[in-house]
Amino acid sequence: MLTEQYVAVCDDPPVRLFVACSNGPIDRTLLVIHGGPDWDHSYLREPLVRLAEERHLVFADLRGCGRSSTGLPDSAYSPHAAVADLLALLDALGVAQADVLGFSYGGLLAQRLALAAPERIRALIIASSSVMPVPDDAYDDWPEAARLQAAGEALWADDPDPSPQLTRADALAGIPANVWRPEARAEYRSRLEGVRFTAEWARPYLAGTLPPARPEHAADRLAALNLPILLLHGRQDMTFPAALAEQAASAIPHARAVVIDQAGHMAHIDQPGQWLAAVTAFLDGRTEQ
DSSP, X not given: OOEEEEEEEEETTEEEEEEEEXXXXXXXEEEEEOOTTTSOSGGGHHHHGGGTTTSEEEEEOOTTSTTSOOOOOGGGOSHHHHHHHHHHHHHHHTOSSEEEEEETHHHHHHHHHHHHOGGGEEEEEEESOOSXXXXXXXXXXOHHHHHHHHHHHHHHHHOOSOOHHHHHHHHHHTHHHXXXXXXXXXXXXXXXXXXXXXXXXXXXXXXXXXXOOSOTTHHHHHHTTTOOEEEEEETTOSSSOHHHHHHHHHHSTTEEEEEESSOOSSHHHHSHHXXXXXXXXXXXXXXXX
8 A cells, every 4th residue: 555665865964764655646645744753654654544545645754763864963853954855855756746744743844844845835734733832831720731741751851861762662651641542542552562763863852952843933924825724633632732723723824723522642543533534624625625
């Protein structure tokens, strides 16, 4: 269903991205940008692979992630470099324009991609991410969220030396915070077992040298693009408050929010049917306009 390949996207330093593509029509390309960022894309394949025949799905591991190039200098890891890689990938694949879905950290990169090259983007889905900055007191009225988030933070405090094993341990410790429905957590744990974790981006992050991924004044700048935008969120997201998606939708023309109940940060795990239906309805609705 998916064809896997390596695509060269940068010469200095040399970077090859591991990419999985479906055989759907190239003029209906959907580029999927994973989060982490020290994860790979595999945890996002389901339920999106159900669109493989009707859309040209492009899943890419970011530089330093999964099976893409690793071992680069810390200075080579930045949101700017990741966006440049993705544009080079579209060029290499012969994709003139694409719909883009960015998940979590990937949602921040997707915003940067749209701002950097709006002529290459037909529509933007910002999933389990945020256009608006997250206030420091965002979860003050939800103590359980703060408690569950602290589980992963404690791992890094106890062992600040980044490693793939630590990234994996952090992901596993975060299961209760990221998946709202207990009955969906076994599926998520199984999916995490298949993720190829790294710690390439963690090094500059912990050293304080990783540039912020969130674009400045993102709401105003995205509004100026007149780009169709879907803000897709779980109501019980403990990483990015769902209210921020609704605020962004009210501030950006041509944007709308879909907030799914009984779903956490990994809303596509908690409610895969509703999540995919929202993606499909948005893309198909935009195509018909």
